[in-house]
Amino acid sequence: MESEKGLVYVTRKLHFNAAHKLYNPSWSDEKNFEVFGKCSNPNWHGHNFDLYVTVKGIPSPETGFVINLKVLKDIVNSVIVDKIDHRNINLDVDFMKGKIATIENLAIAMWYELLPHLHGVKLHCIKIYETERQFVEYFGE
Ligand code: NI
Numbered sequence: 001m002e003s004e005k006g007l008v009y010v011t012r013k014l015h016f017n018a019a020h021k022l023y024n025p026s027w028s029d030e031k032n033f034e035v036f037g038k039c040s041n042p043n044w045h046g047h048n049f050d051l052y053v054t055v056k057g058i059p060s061p062e063t064g065f066v067i068n069l070k071v072l073k074d075i076v077n078s079v080i081v082d083k084i085d086h087r088n089i090n091l092d093v094d095f096m097k098g099k100i101a102t103i104e105n106l107a108i109a110m111w112y113e114l115l116p117h118l119h120g121v122k123l124h125c126i127k128i129y130e131t132e133r134q135f136v137e138y139f140g141e
Helices: 029-040 069-084 103-117
Strands: 008-020 045-057 122-131 134-138
Touching: 008 069, 045 069, 045 103, 069 103, 103 122, 103 134
Parallel strands: none
Antiparallel strands: 008 045, 045 122, 122 134
């Protein structure tokens, strides 16, 4: 069967719970509180994060898939979710060492963690919801 032309964007949603605080270690506690408010509270707080990983590609003529979503799920779980779920982002997550634990920085770090593990598709977007009303998207630029 001949494959039709067309780039398709495919997304897998995943979930993790984690603790963090927003804190710049080169500032005083007062300045951190001024900038980050209660998000800088010393004893951490948690979120239920939603993570959307979008890849793009042309569907295979043999499977009709851009990527097998089970395969994508397994990769994201082993490279990212297993390292961050039920952890402290500031203290426990190797790819966030030395970074301020915002979802902006998380999205960029996750992009570069995932990139070497994706073959045959292009990573398009990492989207992270921290709350229902707050989310970021990173497109690798
Ligand atoms: Ni927070």
